Amino acid sequence: MTLIKLLIFISSLLLFTSVSEAKKRCKPLLEKLHNIQAMQRSGYSSPRGLSLRAREDKARDKWWQCEQGAKNKKKTKSKGKKSSKNKSSYSKTAYKKTPAGTPFKTNNVIVIKSKYQGNKKQAWLKFYQQPTQCNRPKSLAVFASCSENKQVQRINFEQEYE
Secondary structure, three states: HHHHHHHHHHHHHHHHHHHHHHHHHHHHHHHHHHHHHHHHOOOOOOOHHHHHEEEEEEEEHHHHHHHOOOOOOOOOOOOOOHHHOOOOOOOOOOOOOOOOOOOOOOOOOOOOOOOOHHHHHHHHHHHHOOHHHHHOOOOOHHHHHHHHHHHHHHHHHHHHHH
């Protein structure tokens, strides 16, 4: 009986020790991943963002392989060829720059319906008088007052139109 307890104790000790050793071995990789993620949270340009994303993916893969206990495969490079694996997994096709005048990634029609249709809309356009300061509001307060003004005019229009 004591022999069984001793075997269980030794096996559990070896098991937990190997897990804690694996955690210690993978900790620098996890710290590197966290550092890259911290850099992503700060401001950066678009090319820098792509570079950081590629570095994050690579660091996450290394950390995950370490956590799972996967053995690293040795990479053999031929001296004559340049490896295309250095490039980000996010190719330029995934991040196409949209040409000017096409802000959306869809060709579908965008339908915007106004509050009024037909004759009532024409009457509203004749009724509504937008203040000059509302053409290009300079502050949030001016924008809010313009919005309130429009609501007041809409209520007055509703009462008169009926």
